[in-house]
Structure formats: C-alpha cells, structure tokens
Amino acid sequence: xxxxxxxxxxxxxxxxxxxxxxxxxxxxxxxxxxxxxxxxxxxxxxxxxxxxxxxxxxxxxxxxxxxxxxxxxxxxxxxxxxxxxxxxxxxxxxxxxxxxxxxxxxxxxxxxxxxxxxxxxxxxxxxxxxxxxxxxxxxxxxxxxxxxxxxxxxxxxxxxxxxxxxxxxxxxxxxxxxxxxxxxxxxxxxxxxxxxxxxxxxxxxxxxxxxxxxxxxxxxxxxxxxxxxxxxxxxxxxxxxxxxxxxxxxxxxxx
Amino acid sequence: xxxxxxxxxxxxxxxxxxxxxxxxxxxxxxxxxxxxxxxxxxxxxxxxxxxxxxxxxxxxxxxxxxxxxxxxxxxxxxxxxxxxxxxxxxxxxxxxxxxxxxxxxxxxxxxxxxxxxxxxxxxxxxxxxxxxxxxxxxxxxxxxxxxxxxxxxxxxxxxxxxxxxxxxxxxxxxxxxxxxxxxxxxxxxxxxxxxxxxxxxxxxxxxxxxxxxxxxxxxxxxxxxxxxxxxxxxxxx
Numbered sequence: 001x002x003x004x005x006x007x008x009x010x011x012x013x014x015x016x017x018x019x020x021x022x023x024x025x026x027x028x029x030x031x032x033x034x035x036x037x038x039x040x041x042x043x044x045x046x047x048x049x050x051x052x053x054x055x056x057x058x059x060x061x062x063x064x065x066x067x068x069x070x071x072x073x074x075x076x077x078x079x080x081x082x083x084x085x086x087x088x089x090x091x092x093x094x095x096x097x098x099x100x101x102x103x104x105x106x107x108x109x110x111x112x113x114x115x116x117x118x119x120x121x122x123x124x125x126x127x128x129x130x131x132x133x134x135x136x137x138x139x140x141x142x143x144x145x146x147x148x149x150x151x152x153x154x155x156x157x158x159x160x161x162x163x164x165x166x167x168x169x170x171x172x173x174x175x176x177x178x179x180x181x182x183x184x185x186x187x188x189x190x191x192x193x194x195x196x197x198x199x200x201x202x203x204x205x206x207x208x209x210x211x212x213x214x215x216x217x218x219x220x221x222x223x224x225x226x227x228x229x230x231x232x233x234x235x236x237x238x239x240x241x242x243x244x245x246x247x248x249x250x251x252x253x254x255x
Numbered sequence: 256x257x258x259x260x261x262x263x264x265x266x267x268x269x270x271x272x273x274x275x276x277x278x279x280x281x282x283x284x285x286x287x288x289x290x291x292x293x294x295x296x297x298x299x300x301x302x303x304x305x306x307x308x309x310x311x312x313x314x315x316x317x318x319x320x321x322x323x324x325x326x327x328x329x330x331x332x333x334x335x336x337x338x339x340x341x342x343x344x345x346x347x348x349x350x351x352x353x354x355x356x357x358x359x360x361x362x363x364x365x366x367x368x369x370x371x372x373x374x375x376x377x378x379x380x381x382x383x384x385x386x387x388x389x390x391x392x393x394x395x396x397x398x399x400x401x402x403x404x405x406x407x408x409x410x411x412x413x414x415x416x417x418x419x420x421x422x423x424x425x426x427x428x429x430x431x432x433x434x435x436x437x438x439x440x441x442x443x444x445x446x447x448x449x450x451x452x453x454x455x456x457x458x459x460x461x462x463x464x465x466x467x468x469x470x471x472x473x474x475x476x477x478x479x480x481x482x483x484x485x486x487x488x489x490x491x492x
Contacts, residue, residue: 003354011342071338078303078334079355080327251322254266254306 001085008093018101021057025105033113043114047201050126051194055133056158062094062137063154067147074255087250091138091243095131102126118204125197128235132193135243142246165192182217193238196231256281256435262311264297271297273459284430286446287439289456295439296335299406303332331402335409337393341382345392356400367395370421386413394422405436443480
C-alpha cells in the first residue's frame with residue numbers, strides 16, 4: 001500500500017490546482033484575520049468560507065482526479081495488487097494531500113491568530129470535512145463510468161449538503177412549527193456532515209445564544225465532551241460509509 | 256496451468272463470453288483467434304481478474320483466482336492499448352512497476368528495453384510517445400519480470416517490422432524456456448513459427464481448440480492462414 005500511496009501523493013502534491021487551493025485558503029484566512037479588528041469576527045467569516053469552499057474543492061478535485069487516474073488504475077489492476085489496496089491508496093493519497101493543503105492554508109493562520117479551543121475545533125472540523133468529502137467523491141466516481149455524470153453527481157451532492165438539506169430542514173421546521181422539533185433537529189444534523197461541523201464550531205464560539213431554544217437544545221446535547229465525541233463519531237461514520245460502499249463497487253468493476 | 260470452466264460474462268445485452276471452458280498447459284504457445292468482438296480480450300481480462308465473470312470458475316496453477324491477487328506475480332500482460340499515467344516518464348513507469356513487483360529484483364529481464372532502444376528515451380513523458388513506442392513499453396513491461404505466463408493482446412499491432420521481428424524472436428526464446436504464452440493477433444502469417452495451439456472463438460463461444468499440427472493435417476494446408484480460411488469456409492457451408 002505504501003508504494004502506491006507514495007506515487008499518488010507525489011502526483012497530487014505537484015498538481016497545480018492543489019497548490020492554488022492552498023494559496024487561496026492562505027490568502028483568505030490571512031486577509032480575514034487582518035481586516036477584522038476583532039478576531040472573533042474574523043473567525044466567523046472564516047467559518048462560512050471553510051464550510052462552503054473546503055467541501056466544494058475537495059469533492060470536485062477528488063472526483064476529477066479519480067477519473068483522470070483511470071489509466072493508472074487500469075495498469076495497477078493487472079498487476080499483483082489487491083483491489084482494496086489500490087482503492088485505499090488513492091483515497092489516502094487524496095485525503096492526506098488535501099488535508100495538508102487545508103492545514104497549511106487555513107490551519108497555520110488559525111494557530112497564529114486564534115490558537116484557542118475554537119481555533120482547534122475549526123481545524124479539526126476542516127480536516128474532517130476534507131476527508132469526508134474525498135470519501136463522498138470516491139463514491140460518486142465509483143458509481144458511474146461516465147466522467148460528466150460523475151462530476152455532475154458530485155456537484156449535486158455538494159449542493160445537497162450545503163444548501164438543499166438545510167432548506168428541507170427549514171421547510172420541515174416551518175411546516176411543523178406547532179410541534180417541539182428541537183430534539184429531532186439534533187437527530188437530523190447527523191445526516192449532514194457540514195451541519196455537524198457547523199454546530200460544533202458555533203457552540204465553541206459562544207453565539208449559540210442567538211439560536212434561541214434550538215440553540216439551547218444543541219448546547220445541551222453537543223456542548224459537553226460526550227456530544228463532541230458523538231459528533232466526531234458521526235463524522236467518522238461519514239468517512240467510512242461512502243468509502244466502504246465505493247470499495248464494494250470497485251471490487252466488482254470491470255476494467 | 257490455467258483452466259477455466261463455463262465462464263459467462265454479459266455486458267448489457269451483449270454476451271461477451273458464453274459458457275467458455277478452456278485449459279492451457281505449460282510450455283504451449285497458444286493463438287487466440289476470432290473476429291473482432293468475439294470475446295478474446297474479455298477472456299484475457301477475465302484470466303487477469305480485470306473483468307469479473309458472471310458465472311464459472313478460473314483456476315491458475317490449481318488455485319481459484321476469484322478475489323485472489325498473488326497469482327498475477329506469475330503473469331506478464333501486454334494490453335491491446337496500453338494506457339499509462341500521462342505525466343510519468345518511461346523511466347518512472349518502469350521504476351514504479353519494479354517497485355510494485357520487487358519480489359525477485361536483480362532478475363529483471365531487460366532484453367526488450369535494450370533491443371527496442373528505450374534506454375535512449377527514458378525521460379520522455381508517456382503522453383508524448385507514439386502508439387508504437389507505447390506498445391514497446393507495454394511489451395518490455397510484460398517481459399520484465401520473467402513471468403511463467405505471458406499474455407500478449409495483439410502484440411505486434413502498431414510496431415514497425417523490425418521491432419515486431421525482435422518481439423517475435425523474444426517470444427520464441429521464452430517459449431523454449433517452457434513458458435505458457437497466449438497471443439491474440441489478426442496477422443496470421445506471423446503466428447506460423449510461434450504457436451503450437453489454436454484457440455478459435457466466435458460470438459463469445461469456443462469454436463475449436465486444437466494443436467497446430469492437427470489443424471494443418473486436417474486441412475492439408477501448410478500455412479495457418481489458409482488452414483483457418485478452409486475451416487471457416489467449411490463451417491459456413
């Protein structure tokens with residue numbers, strides 16, 4: 001596994017897009033912290049950027065990368081290698097290099113300007129989101145042979161998790177506003193990795209008071225160490241479920 | 256060495272392999288023949304585990320290959336259209352393969368790399384290579400690890416006459432070393448002095464699998480191309 005991983009990482013790290021992504025994150029985070037007088041405000045702006053840009057870049061770059069490596073995958077499959085090793089190497093290669101890009105681009109500025117619990121939580125969530133969306137990209141690319149369909153699917157998935165899911169939840173909330181849905185909201189948030197990250201970071205920023213009764217319920221559930229563990233566990237499931245499902249597909253794939 | 260039992264593979268509505276059973280023995284050089292789309296490449300890919308058959312079993316040296324991978328250490332495969340990572344140089348690709356299959360390093364067979372003159376262009380990127388040069392790289396990689404079984408899918412397509420002669424000499428040499436060699440080709444004339452058995456497929460089914468000598472005897476022809484033509488015309492009538 002190490003051998004292939006080495007080639008994948010060397011290939012990705014040299015990729016121009018990953019370098020641009022790193023620089024982009026770096027510029028955004030530095031300017032956000034330097035423009036705002038109050039680092040808490042900067043943190044809030046950075047939060048929104050991280051929750052939108054990181055999943056988008058990770059899912060699209062990974063999907064395209066997997067399709068562009070089809071030759072490489074074909075070459076490897078005819079060699080004495082387990083398919084699981086090949087798939088796991090590509091996943092780890094993508095996850096490691098994109099996490100590295102996030103850490104350099106957003107992690108280091110966060111540590112420089114806001115090295116407290118909130119900053120650490122933001123770095124952890126950014127890394128989690130990176131890996132989760134690489135895993136979802138593996139699934140999107142594993143489901144269809146057609147590159148255009150695969151990329152379309154991954155854009156749709158990103159759109160779903162960052163916009164449509166929240167819209168659906170809001171819709172439900174308004175439709176059933178006569179009923180106490182707060183606990184249900186906690187349950188729903190586990191179905192969306194972006195929401196899980198958002199809630200965890202917001203709770204650390206002490207602005208959950210602005211979220212009313214739902215915020216209080218969230219605080220009660222997620223605010224203690226048990227809740228943090230649970231949301232980490234939820235995100236870990238989000239990493240492994242798509243990955244294992246795509247692996248199952250890849251094992252039966254004809255090349 | 257390789258036995259396949261009742262292999263069936265369907266791509267959508269197309270039956271690429273229809274209940275094919277074969278047995279290939281060590282030391283033979285077998286020609287896989289048949290019209291385009293008769294399932295030759297699918298059969299080869301099934302032997303390599305690249306295509307997963309819908310039903311049937313394949314045994315390699317007595318072992319079922321389903322979900323196995325170690326057996327591929329003993330196979331050198333030259334694909335019909337070699338596809339390589341575009342940004343890698345020839346040297347990178349060869350080094351990577353050596354890295355992946357380093358079981359018995361030091362025993363690399365670099366004859367073809369030498370004779371094809373690939374040493375001179377080691378730092379060319381794969382995407383800049385011509386079709387023929389890519390074929391040369393594929394051929395060199397197939398022979399590089401001294402495998403017991405060689406699977407060559409249209410090895411001489413796209414090679415210039417000189418290189419294809421070099422490749423033929425290499426195949427004959429390996430045959431004499433007692434290796435099992437599977438070749439598909441549409442150029443029958445060049446198979447005459449290579450092969451010992453003929454395996455003919457049509458529409459995913461095995462039509463016949465005979466010794467070359469028996470085939471020639473049956474038809475009374477000396478040339479493989481004439482013998483095949485004769486058999487086909489008899490079948491058509």
